Amino acid sequence: MANRAAAALVLREGDREELARLTRSSSVRAGLAQRARIVLLAADGETNVAIAERVGVSRPTVISWRHRYGAKGIAGLEDEARPGRPREVDYSKVVSTTLEPPPRKYGVTHWSSRLLGRHLGVSNGTIAAIWRQAGVQPWQAETFKFSTDPELVAKVTDVVGLYLAPPENAIVLCVDEKSQIQALDRTAPMLPMQPGLPQRRTHDYVRHGTTTLFAALEIATGQVTAAVKPRHRHQEFLAFLKQVARAYPDQQLHLVMDNYAAHKRVEIRDWLAANPRVQVHFTATSGSWLNLVEVWFGIIERQAIHRGTFRSVKDLNAKIRAFVDGWNDRAHPFVWTKTADEILKKANRQNTSSTGH
Structure with missing residues (x-):
């Protein structure tokens, strides 16, 4: 004789609402929510086989939770205490x-x-x-890089000394170039920000070429002397140095810059020798973070470039110049706070931990 379908499960008073809440809640354990759904389907007259297929469990599991609810109500759906002593976690x-x-x-x-x-x-x-x-987070990872420059101590001491105690009657400028800035245009117009909606843009874009931004940041005021050029060879860099010198006539200039090859070409050295009022202070190898103009490059990237749309390199250059003009109207000093000793002590710790000594 064929097995007869189980009768609809009779719920206790008020339990339907609580069972429904358990199935919708994101804070209860998945197992408890599943058991509540089994009981609700059983109360709706579904067969045990149908419930097993819908919930993704076996038929004996459905029967077990029907019986547990029938005996103890919702409390019967909780996990039972396991025998023996509670497991101690080391x-x-x-x-x-x-x-x-x-x-x-x-x-x-x-x-x-x-x-x-x-x-x-x-x-x-x-x-x-x-x-x-x-306080451990295995899913997170950070990067670091330490300098192997044999003149690390001397260069850090020199540059940080300029920041913390600049020479009297002299200007300290941080100089560098931001190359390969792409003129990216979106494939459809931007959708402007609205109440409750952020600005939206297409994920794809059209490339229109690149430009290079040369910048000299005066740390005492935050003023920036800038130029945009199609390339970043030593010829463009020398032209920019001459522009900076013209912007500060008859003043002693101390330029902080990195060890990029174009900065050390013979043409650059010859020009510096012919202009002794301009002195260069090189950062250590892998120590471009000592150059404060990198902070300013981060600002222009976030505020003008990253979310910008540019129909051509000419358009990109014009918007960079507009940002520089606006920046100089609201510029502020760039203040360095760490001493050379603090920086070198941290660098030594990183070197030690990376080598395991």
Whole structure:
């Protein structure tokens, strides 16, 4: 004789609303929400086979949760306490394992809470809680670069000394170029920002060429002398140095710049020798972060270039010049705060940790 379909499950008073809430809640465990859905479907008269197919469980599982609800109500849907002593989690083992690369068999570069939980036999929620307490974040990574320049100490001391105690009656300028700035135009007009909506733009774009921005930042005032040129060879750099010299006639100039090859060409050295009022202070190799004009390049990138649309290189150059003019109207001093000793001490720590000594 064929098995008869189970009768519709009778819910206790007020339980339907609570069961429905459990199925919609994003804060309850997935297992509890699934069990609540099984009970609701059983109350609606669905067969055990149909419920199993809809929920993605076995028929015996559906029968089990029907019986558990029938015996204890919603409380019966909770996990039962496991026999034996509660599992003790070794805090130090979780942290020490987190700090080591996962075994090769997993094929991953870093732990996730679920993978480490499975590996150690504890819940991923416990792993996440220990990570928060220990302040470890395996999913995050940062980059660093240390200088191998043999003159690191001398160069850092020289440049930082200029920032913290500039020579009297002299101008300190941070000089560099931002090359390969792309004139990108979107394939459709921008949709302007509206209340409740950010500015929107197409993800694709049309390239119209590139330009190079040369800039000299006066740290005492924040004023910028700038030029846009199609290339960034030593010829363009020399022309820009002459422009800077004209902008500050009859004044002693101290220029901070990096070790880019174009900055050290014989033509540049000859011009500097013929203009002794202009002195150059080179940053250390891999030490361009010492050059404050890099901070200003970040500002123009965020405020004028990254979200801009440019129909041509000419348009891009015009908008860069407009930003420089606007910047100089509201410029502010660039203040350096760290001493050379503080910087070198941090550099030594990074070198030590990277070599394991």
